[in-house]
Amino acid sequence: MLKRGFILFTAGAAVMLAAGWLAFPRALYRAQTQPVDFDHAAHTVKSEMECSSCHEYRADGTFAGIPKVESCGLCHSEPVGETENERKIVDEYITPGKEIPWLVYSRQPINTRFSHSVHTERAKIECERCHGDHGKTKSLRPYEYNVVSGYSRDIWGTSISRMRRQPHEGMKMDDCMGCHQERGAVAGCLGCHR
């Protein structure tokens, strides 16, 4: 009788642990495919371009974010390679002047603001510190969003436990504050929140 009870209790615990660590993360996030599979490596590795060649700073120092198709068109008014993805970008977006509806992995919530120029220009932090090797990938991974909060999975980080994660994984306030603390950089509430 005791043995049967122990087995049932352990089974209940095991099912919950499995649900929590395996099923819950899968249920919590939904994946979406990017409109075009963009090859960063072709630009940064093969053509040796800098991140800021496309993700540029405007004259007033503000960060332009994801480039508009107008910028892409400066080099790709016609396909320069033979890939299907490039042809799709040129035909469906650059030529008709239609912006690509990218799903932004690192989109921050509306109540925060983040100055790229302060971090990369003034503090000399490399893009990889927050974006990892994204700039060297050959293919775009699916965009995953949280079904409860609506945030991109990159904000919490890939690991559901947030343990043993790489420095670039996670963009929550704790992550920002951890880095600021490490570097002795002061930022009040209103430095990041609006």
Next chain:
Amino acid sequence: MAITRRDLLLFGGGSVVALPFTPIPYKLLDDVSIWTQNFPWLPVPKPGEITQVATTCTLCAAGCGLKVRRVDTRPIGIAPAADHPVSHGALCPLAFGAHQLAWHPRRIRTCRLNGAEAEPSVIAAKVAAAISTGAKFAILDERPGRAVSSLYRQAATLAGGLYLAPEAAEEATLAAIRRLLPATAPALGFDITNARTVLSFGAPVLDGWGVPGEMLTRWKSGEATFIHAGSRYSHTARLAHRWLPVLPGSEGALALGLARVLVDEGLAAQAAGLDHFKTLLDEMPMNRVAEITGLKPGEIASVARELHAGGPAVAIGGGELAGPLGEEVETAIAALNVLLGAVGREGGIVARGPLAADTPDLAPVTTLNQAAAGSIGVLLIEAATAGAAQPWKAIASRLAPEALVVVMSPYQTGYAAFAQAQVATPAFLEALEEAPTAPGAARHSYALAPTVLDAPETAIAPAAFLALVAGEAGWTSLAEASTETAIKARAAAIHAAKRGSVFAIEDASETPVSGIESADALYDKLAAGAVWVDAAPATPPLKPALPGATGDDRQRLLAAAATPVAPAAGDFAVVAIPAAWTGNAPAGTRVPLAGKLDQESHLRALPGEAMIHPATARRLNIKAGARLLVESEQAKCPVTVRLSDAVMQGVVEVSPGATDTLDLFATAHGSALRAVRVRLGRA
């Protein structure tokens, strides 16, 4: 094998025990809290490309440079302008949230007369009609020094009335020093950038005083020592290198005590009238100073020696909030500056020189205290959003019975509650506005805040409303007045003087005025958010004479120093001092973001709160959270009690919120906010 109820319970029990060892509760808590912040009915700015507009903050007199971040035409945030020659990249929380002010819940969106909606022309006609009956006309300009202010002075001249402007706390010590100089002496300013020791007498110098950016930059540089003498453990007291917790109202005694040490130890600078002043100091022995201030004689002596050794040193009065310390106390602080050799010295008090646009034939600037009691029949007020605030009782005492009061303001705060007519004016960012020289600044400056946001159709600019009054009153020279024309005239005067340079926020470039081809070109630069900063003027040496030459002077000075707070009468046994933060003016307007932070985290006392030391509370049998009635000889107001061991024993710190709270402190010096005796009763 049958599954029993016991089996299910065991299985469920195992699941429940394991639940805390999974990420489910923690992650869901995080996600649900985010979800509650993003309810679909909460308004959020539209996504889109972010652009920014360079401008200047006109909410208080500091004139800090900032950048308004916009999506489309809607402001979504504000950031400081780095390298700005006035604000040095600093901003206060009020400015950080200023883009929210146009949607403030207390926004006045329509003009009102006696509670009913009215056209501005109707209110203007009423003002003109009252003036035509012979009622004394006065304009209270809470943001003096602007080009628009010169229109007000013209109106006061034409109506034979008064142009009233509040005394800036930052200018109180400078005014006292000017009284020690010949009448022809130039305007003065504090040269904080070069000071090595700054002694503040209650003045919240590290808490939004003067030009906060300049002060904080100097503090952060570590090249200057800040000493703060005050009764509150304020933000300035916390940040200062040394805090002297003096008893309420004893600043004058401390200034004389420090002066005495300098004179006795031969550390004082040579100045005219030193012999007279020495005899005055003889009547203020150190043990008496120690008794009044609550400091030890040795402590006072060590501060005096530090001021001498750590020169150039400057002493700043002005007191807490908007309340000056009183003329005699400021005179004592001015004398201390003279003995420190600070007057006319780099790093001390320097000449600011005349402003190019000064026009001599306008109505003089008058303070409220100079207006005769019960004399004003028509009062037009342009209210500042933050900064200056005077107790309504001080204004009401100058009004004739049945006086007409008209307030021009974007918000239903402060004086607007007492006026018969409210004229809805554009809020910050909704109209072209000016930021003239900040009070206490060492050099003149002038900047404009361009229109970034559409104002409500019912709002009218103060200059346009004045033009309506002028039209009704027959003042033809003012009937066509506008903000833009007045500002262009100011820009032309600056251009003609060919002094100083213009700093453009957008590209951080500096252009000498002499290199700008025309007055219109200068105006265009300013209207694009640039700031003009004057060059250091060449002025003759300043030679102040110490006070106390006549017996009357000496007696007044000694009496003010020796009587910090009016003696207790009856059961008015507790000393109340105003406690608030300058950037969050008591009668002004708070941004929703700052209000939320204050409320949720108790960053500072909220309006209508009173803080008492736990020992005082025990003695008076008061508990935290109790509702009390604080009553001075002039006014009473309900407060909620908070206990804090940072408050002096026997003292209650009242955070002024509504104007009735300000009236508590209106007794000592008319419009001043000073320590007063109060009694505490149950609300």
